[in-house]
Amino acid sequence: MDLSFARLERDVAVTAMPTELAVLLVGVAARQAASPTARAQARLGLIAPVEQLLAPAHGAFHASAAHALARRQEE
Numbered sequence: 001m002d003l004s005f006a007r008l009e010r011d012v013a014v015t016a017m018p019t020e021l022a023v024l025l026v027g028v029a030a031r032q033a034a035s036p037t038a039r040a041q042a043r044l045g046l047i048a049p050v051e052q053l054l055a056p057a058h059g060a061f062h063a064s065a066a067h068a069l070a071r072r073q074e075e
Helices: 019-033 036-047 050-054 063-074
Strands: none
Touching: none
């Protein structure tokens, strides 16, 4: 895979993307952005910052399971 910057090379010919291909790619990107998965992922970012997801205030990733385990250990 060539990751070099072609615009810095003087002897490279510049080619334009065909219009039909550009329209197709824009349509694919729009449908992908409007997919249920993309919308759910966007809502996850609005719920809480990542730091809060990885370090919840109650100290457990699943508070109900942590309380159940604590009650079981007390018995």
